[in-house]
Amino acid sequence: MPPHPLIEAERKRLLSKEGITWLARSLERARPFWHFISLSIMEAGLPWELVYLPVVESAYNVHAVSRSGAVGLWQFMENSMHPWLTKNEWIDERRDFVLSTRAALEKLSYNYSVLGDWLLALAAYNCGLNRMLSIIHLTGLKDYFALAEGGHLPRQTTHYVARFIAVVETASQAARHGLPISWEEPWEWEGLSVDRPVSLRLLSERTGVPLDILEEANASFLLGIAPPSSVIRIPRHHATAVREALESVPLLDITLHTVRTGDTLSALSRYYGVPLSLLYLYNPDVRPRALTPGMTIIIPLVSPRTPPPPATLPASLRWEHHTVQEGESLWRIARTYGSTVEWIALANGLSPSAVIHPGMRLKIPVPLVEE
Secondary structure (H helix, E strand, C coil): CCCCCCHHHHHHHHHHHHHHHHHHHHHHHHHHHHHHHHHHHHHHHCCCCHHHHHHHHHHHCCCCCCCCCCCCCCCCHHCCCCCHHHCCCCHHHCCCCHHHHHHHHHHHHHHHHHCCCCCHHHHHHHCHHHHHHHHHHHHHHHHHHHHCCCCCCCCHHHHHHHHHHHHHHHHHHHHHHHHCCCCCCCCCCEEECCCCCCHHHHHHHHCCCHHHHHHHCCCEECCEEEECCEEEEEEEHHHHHHHHHHHHHHCCCEEEEHHHHCHHHHHEEEEECCCCCHHHHHHCCCCHHCCCCCEEEEEEEEECCCCCCCCCCCEEEEEEEEEEECCCCCCHHHHCCCHHHHHHHHHHCCCCCCCCCCCCCEEEEEECCCC
16 A cells, blocks of 8 residues: 555654654653553553654643643643543642553553544544544444545644654664664653652752753652652662652652732741741742742741640730631731630630631730830
């Protein structure tokens, strides 16, 4: 069968100077993940060529974000990540090379089980299985090339499948096309479970694992912090050192503070008892004069297991009463009245960390101001 014009057009783009440079960089970025993804494909009994699909999806960049909001090596949208992957304020599993690979292979395998053709399964990965089924139903065609030539597929999907084929043909003949060939040992990974927050930066400093490797392998940690009950991806030859550090070194616990109107880093430093320099260290991208409501600030807790001394109320006070409104906290109410969280908690029989609810009535101790 002669080369198809769609494939030849994509091959021509790839074999240009810009195309080969792009492909070489993509394959270089693939090195840490190549062995794991290849093995996962083999274990799932899927076509080996799928190892090249992240080249087309993300150029093998775990941090890739498309204009439409697709994220990670396999470019999952938020509305297509379930039930395989989750996202919250700590973590976006679309950036986890292990979990996203498993999710993508399951999705591709399911597409194939429904459509019975790998090129159609790939097209469905790009435009959605339901849309693909609708196109097949309307046209009666179950052949990628016939659908593409007839203009029945979305334009992006037509070029997506053609580019994948061209990438496989070009990259699998690396020497012929001047692409780099690596003779390095394959990267092997180990996942270490943690039961408390762990700073990747501190872990790097205390174990010698390069920070860029930790950040690349754990790109799903949105704050650079492994949340409790998560898994840290570690190159296997570093696993012993990291395991010992996690078991013996007192890494700092952290909490997250959502900025409210009037907050400053200095005030947060005083409230949490954390040196201002540590706040700057943990929040390097935050400009002190540009705090905006809703921002998340990382608060490293220097003595997380040492309870604060019990609060006592001053002798001279005046009292106010306050009905809690939606979105309020003891911290915000204390600032409103010039009181403190500890005083309000003590006056109302609460813990300083208590959660309050709209409609609650609180007694507010307010210090007297000498005239």
